[in-house]
Amino acid sequence: MTTTLYIPRDSSALSLGANQVAHAIMQKAAxxxxxxNIVRNGSRGMFWLExxxxxxxxxxRMAYGxxxxxxxxxxxxxxxxxxxxxxxxxxxxxxxxxxxxxxxxTFARVGITDPVSLQDYLDxxxxxxxxNALKLSGAKIVQQVTDSGLRGRGGAAxxxxxxxxxxxxxxxxxxYIVCNADEGDSGTYSDRMIxxxxxxxxxxxxxxxxxxxxxxxxYIYVRxxxxxxxxTLNLAIKTAYASGYLGRGIxxxxxxxxxxxxxxxxxxxxxxxxxxxxxxxxxxGLVRFKPPLPAISGLFGKxxxxxxxxxxxxxxxxxxxxxxxxxxxxxxxxRGTLPIQLAGNIKHGGLVEKAFGVTLRELLYDYGGGSAxxxxxxxxxVGGPLGAYLPESQFDTPLDYEEFSKLWAVLGxxxxxxxxxxxxxxxxxxxxxxxxxxxxxxxCTPCRIGSTRGVEVMDNIxxxxxxxxxxxxxxxxxxTMLNGSLCALGGMTPYPVLSALNHFPExxxxxxxxxxx
Amino acid sequence: xHDQQARIKSHIESHQHMAGALLPLLHAIQDxxxxxxxxxxxxxxxxxxxxxxxxxxxxxxxxxFRIHPPGKHVLQVCRAxxxxxxxxxxxxxxVKSSLGIDFHQTTSDGAITLEPVYCLGNCACxxxxxxxxxxxxxxxxKQVDRLVAEAKEAV
Numbered sequence: 001m002t003t004t005l006y007i008p009r010d011s012s013a014l015s016l017g018a019n020q021v022a023h024a025i026m027q028k029a030a031x032x033x034x035x036x037n038i039v040r041n042g043s044r045g046m047f048w049l050e051x052x053x054x055x056x057x058x059x060x061r062m063a064y065g066x067x068x069x070x071x072x073x074x075x076x077x078x079x080x081x082x083x084x085x086x087x088x089x090x091x092x093x094x095x096x097x098x099x100x101x102x103x104x105x106t107f108a109r110v111g112i113t114d115p116v117s118l119q120d121y122l123d124x125x126x127x128x129x130x131x132n133a134l135k136l137s138g139a140k141i142v143q144q145v146t147d148s149g150l151r152g153r154g155g156a157a158x159x160x161x162x163x164x165x166x167x168x169x170x171x172x173x174x175x176y177i178v179c180n181a182d183e184g185d186s187g188t189y190s191d192r193m194i195x196x197x198x199x200x201x202x203x204x205x206x207x208x209x210x211x212x213x214x215x216x217x218x219y220i221y222v223r224x225x226x227x228x229x230x231x232t233l234n235l236a237i238k239t240a241y242a243s244g245y246l247g248r249g250i251x252x253x254x255x256x257x258x259x260x261x262x263x264x265x266x267x268x269x270x271x272x273x274x275x276x277x278x279x280x281x282x283x284x285g286l287v288r289f290k291p292p293l294p295a296i297s298g299l300f301g302k303x304x305x306x307x308x309x310x311x312x313x314x315x316x317x318x319x320x321x322x323x324x325x326x327x328x329x330x331x332x333x334x335r336g337t338l339p340i341q342l343a344g345n346i347k348h349g350g351l352v353e354k355a356f357g358v359t360l361r362e363l364l365y366d367y368g369g370g371s372a373x374x375x376x377x378x379x380x381x382v383g384g385p386l387g388a389y390l391p392e393s394q395f396d397t398p399l400d401y402e403e404f405s406k407l408w409a410v411l412g413x414x415x416x417x418x419x420x421x422x423x424x425x426x427x428x429x430x431x432x433x434x435x436x437x438x439x440x441x442x443x444c445t446p447c448r449i450g451s452t453r454g455v456e457v458m459d460n461i462x463x464x465x466x467x468x469x470x471x472x473x474x475x476x477x478x479x480t481m482l483n484g485s486l487c488a489l490g491g492m493t494p495y496p497v498l499s500a501l502n503h504f505p506e507x508x509x510x511x512x513x514x515x516x517x
Numbered sequence: 518x519h520d521q522q523a524r525i526k527s528h529i530e531s532h533q534h535m536a537g538a539l540l541p542l543l544h545a546i547q548d549x550x551x552x553x554x555x556x557x558x559x560x561x562x563x564x565x566x567x568x569x570x571x572x573x574x575x576x577x578x579x580x581x582f583r584i585h586p587p588g589k590h591v592l593q594v595c596r597a598x599x600x601x602x603x604x605x606x607x608x609x610x611x612v613k614s615s616l617g618i619d620f621h622q623t624t625s626d627g628a629i630t631l632e633p634v635y636c637l638g639n640c641a642c643x644x645x646x647x648x649x650x651x652x653x654x655x656x657x658x659k660q661v662d663r664l665v666a667e668a669k670e671a672v
Contacts, residue, residue, distance in 0.1 A: 012639050015654035047641035186597030189638040224544075224581050225637050229652050262537075263544055265579035268635060282539030284578040300536065342641065344602035349641030372603065381598055385635075417599045417640065425632070428598070435597075435635065441578075 002035040003081045006054040006061065008054035009115070010043035010196050011228045012189070019052040019067060024072040033079065042197015044111035045351030047453045054093055057083035063090040086377060089115035098367060103329060104353045105337050106314045107190075110197035116235045118243055121200040127245065129319030133208045134253050138168050141212035145315060147323035149335025154180055154271075154308030155412040155488075157169060157334075157385060157401045160315075166295035167213040170303035175215035176278065178299055178306040181222040181229070182264050182271040185384025186264070187415030193308035193351060195222065195229035198313070199236035203259060205312035207250060208319055209305050210257040218259040219299070221276055224266055233261050268385075270438040272487045273306045286443045287487040304466040308413070310339060315431050331357035334400045344380075353397075361395040364418060375420040379504065381428075383412025385435050386492035388499035389425065410495065425504035430458035431476075436489060447490025450481045453472060454497065461508055471508065474501065524549055525557045533564045544584055587630040588623040590668045592616075592661075593647040596633045599640035606619055608644050609633075609667045611658040616665070628669045 007013075007022045022038055029036040044052060049065030049447050053075075062083035064075065071088060074300075078086040090096060104110075113120040121127065133141050146161025167175060173325030179202065183191040194202055206218045222230050237259055240246040248256050262280060264270055270279045274288035277299050297355035298304025314336065318326045327335045333354035340363060342349045354363075364370070364377060379389045388409035390397070397403055404411050419428075442448045454477055460470040478494035485491035501508055525546055532542040542561065546553050558572040576582045594609050616624055616631060623630040639645040642654025646663055 011637075011652050012642050012654055015639050015642055015652040025608065183638060185634055186636045187599045187640045188636075189640055192638040223638075225634065225647070262541065264581075265540060265544070266581035266634075271636070279540065280537050282537040282575070283571075284574050343599040344640065344643060346641075349643075351641075385598060415599075415640070417602055419602045423602065428601075431598070431601070439635070446651050 002037050004037045004039060004056040004083075006039050006041045006045045006056075007051060008111070008197075009040035009228070010050075011192060011226070012047050013043050013050040013052070016050050021051045021053065021067050021072065021278075022070045023077075024069045026436050028072050028076055032076065039114045041113065042110045043351075044093065044099060045107070045193065046348070047095070047350040049090065049350050053064070053080075055083055056078055059083065060092045060094055063093040063096065064088045065090050083132050096395060098348065098350075099362070102353050103355050103472060105317050105326065105329070106201075106310060106339055107198075107351065107353045108191070108317065109192055109201065109403045109477075110351075113198065115197050115199055115232055116239065116329070118200065118236075118239050118245075121198075125320060126200055126316075129316035130208055130211075130245070130251070132319050133211055134251060134255070135260055138212045138214060139436065141208065142168050143320070144323045145212070145318055148318040148326040149323075149330070149333070149515060150311060150314055150318060150326065151334070151401070152308055153310035153314070153338070153413065154273075155185075155410065157411070160307060160311050163307070164209065164213055164276065166293065166304045167215070167305050170296055172303050173320050174217070174300075174302050175213055176299045176304040177209045177213070177215045177218040178294075178304055179206055179218065179220040179309055179312055180271065180273060180276055181220050181226075181309050182276060182304055183223060183226075183309070183413070184271045185386075185413050185415050186267040186380065187417035188341050188384060188413045189343075190339040190341050190351060192226055193339075194227050194309055194313045196232045197225070198462055199233045200240065201313045201316055202233070202309055203240050203246065204314035206259060207246065207257050208315050209307070209312060211250070211253075211255045211303055213303075215303075215305065216258060216332065219256060219280055220259070220261045221264055221270070221280055222261055223264045230261055230263060237261065267441075268435075269441045269487075269489055272489065275487070276306065277304065284441070286441045287489075289486070310413075329355035331355075331398065332400050332402055334402070338399060338411070338414045340399065341415045342368045343415060345373055345377070345420045346418045347372050356400050357398045359396050359398050360390065360416070363399075363416060364395065368377060369386055371418060371420045373420045373422075375422065376421055377418050378421040379419045379425065379500075381417045381419070381496060382415070383410040384415055385432065386410075386488055386495055387412050387415075388495045389428065389503060390499070391503040408495070409499065410492070424505040425500040426458065426462050426509075429497045429500040429508075430455060430462065432493050433458060436493040440489060444484070444486040444490060446481045446484040447486070450477055450485075450490060453477060454481075454493070464509060467509060471501070471510065521550060521554070522557075525554075525560065529560060529564045538565055539567070539572070540579075543576060547582060550586075552586045555584055573593055588627050590628060590649055591630045591632060592665065592668075593632045593634035593637070595635070595637050595639075595643070595645045595647075597636040597640075599636070600644040603643035605644040608646075608656065608658055608661065615662060626669075629665060
């Protein structure tokens with residue numbers, strides 16, 4: 001009897017030696033003449049346990065964590081192929097509380113299926129959403145997406161259905177669906193996990209979007225730092241074309257949809273939607289003035305739906321299970337679930353998909369297990385390099401777009417980077433300006449010049465030169481960038497800067513009572 | 518040199534009719550040659566009906582593209598927040614001093630080009646580096662030294 005094993009092909013698992021482990025297991029099995037079938041799945045998202053090897057047993061999938069090449073002999077000796085005990089054995093994967101307590105909707109299949117097997121996708125409810133969509137008019141599909149309450153998961157949280165409606169109603173001979181997979185925020189990797197762990201769900205979501213608004217061409221703009229995502233997507237796209245899920249007459253319908261992966265070239269600003277469109281057109285990634293909105297005049301001047309990977313990958317479940325099913329998760333105006341990514345100095349880093357409303361504290365301690373270093377968590381940055389730093393006193397905030405706005409913070413793409421008490425927040429504020437200076441597209445002055453001036457002023461603050469004036473100047477400069485920049489890069493760099501200054505004035509050489517927020 | 522021109526020409530021919538062809542074309546050239554020779558700007562411009570200035574503008578805008586041949590291996594060290602929270606600054610300092618170069622430079626033996634990178638999406642396993650096309654997570658200074666030594670040996 002052949003034993004089936006799962007060893008992830010996810011970049012993070014590979015970065016910890018998953019290929020070497022798979023190879024060693026294959027060699028050992030061959031030497032012992034034991035037939036094994038190794039499936040290269042996506043990651044379950046428990047990255048501190050990677051490489052995670054799962055063995056299919058009668059009781060379910062048995063997990064062995066942090067497996068290295070050197071453990072392979074002892075695993076075989078312990079009888080791991082029958083699910084027997086070993087120091088690395090964690091128990092049945094589905095019973096691990098870290099996974100069990102999540103609400104995985106968008107990530108329902110990630111880590112479970114073979115990402116490049118269409119059959120596996122179909123066996124796990126794949127393409128049910130598309131079948132439903134094919135029975136509906138474009139307007140009905142758009143209505144269902146609107147009713148689900150889904151908001152853009154890239155960070156801007158704009159209602160996805162409203163965006164689609166604008167494109168649906170725009171008249172043009174050609175429309176486009178563009179997927180923003182330029183996931184450049186530090187602390188985020190959920191797009192990557194979808195692309196490497198369940199690429200068909202993204203393809204399905206984009207196909208539904210195309211059918212809904214009448215677009216026949218789609219592009220996935222993937223960052224060049226993600227070679228494995230590009231490879232996995234291309235494999236899945238090829239299969240989808242060969243099986244009638246892409247191309248002319250999708251599943252025998254009147255709808256055509258063509259899809260192509262385009263590789264970015266390392267510019268963070270191209271995650272901004274209009275800069276991304278410029279880049280797709282083969283130009284420098286300069287941010288465009290809005291209006292016109294991309295929904296009216298987007299790629300090559302045509303009406304364009306541009307959505308983040310997670311937004312598009314969530315569409316299939318909305319079309320499969322209905323808008324009410326999705327909308328019933330969440331709180332306030334934040335409906336559904338958010339794939340949260342725990343990163344930085346955290347003991348149990350990984351992907352937690354939960355309904356909106358979970359608090360930072362639950363995420364950092366119940367899931368994250370506190371800091372990796374064992375020291376107190378001093379600050380967390382939520383929402384990438386343009387997100388605010390939050391101190392411990394704000395850890396009870398529920399994850400909700402509006403609750404975060406009240407704190408002058410953002411959820412962004414759902415990345416949470418933890419820092420222990422060794423972090424110097426003045427240094428992090430300086431870094432925020434430095435990053436903005438490196439990545440500024442240069443079109444608007446507040447961002448282009450302000451970021452460089454910001455680094456200089458922060459150097460003065462750190463050195464104690466003209467201290468009081470420099471602190472006043474950094475606030476003034478932040479105000480200019482906040483209100484005068486063309487896009488979020490310059491406009492939100494003040495979030496990490498001022499939140500660091502306001503919450504951690506002692507790191508800026510100020511005593512707490514001088515705090516002048 | 519002649520071979521290089523022929524290869525560039527074939528990349529231009531296979532890409533020039535794509536919508537938004539410039540980035541895919543530049544990637545094809547750099548994937549093949551390791552860099553984008555400035556001498557080819559004119560031919561690209563002509564094929565895509567653009568100006569040489571536009572080609573130069575695009576090549577220099579994107580961090581990924583380079584106009585000089587890199588070392589045999591490219592080592593990217595992540596500088597973003599998540600990796601900083603796990604000690605990437607010390608790692609960065611160590612790598613620079615052990616290789617004897619700064620970012621955007623190549624070791625004198627031509628083996629390693631060192632580049633900064635702002636997030637590899639491996640943030641649950643910080644600090645991260647990328648050596649050529651392979652990402653490594655939870656990296657220690659010792660491990661980088663070993664990877665560099667192995668890469669140099671493989672040259």
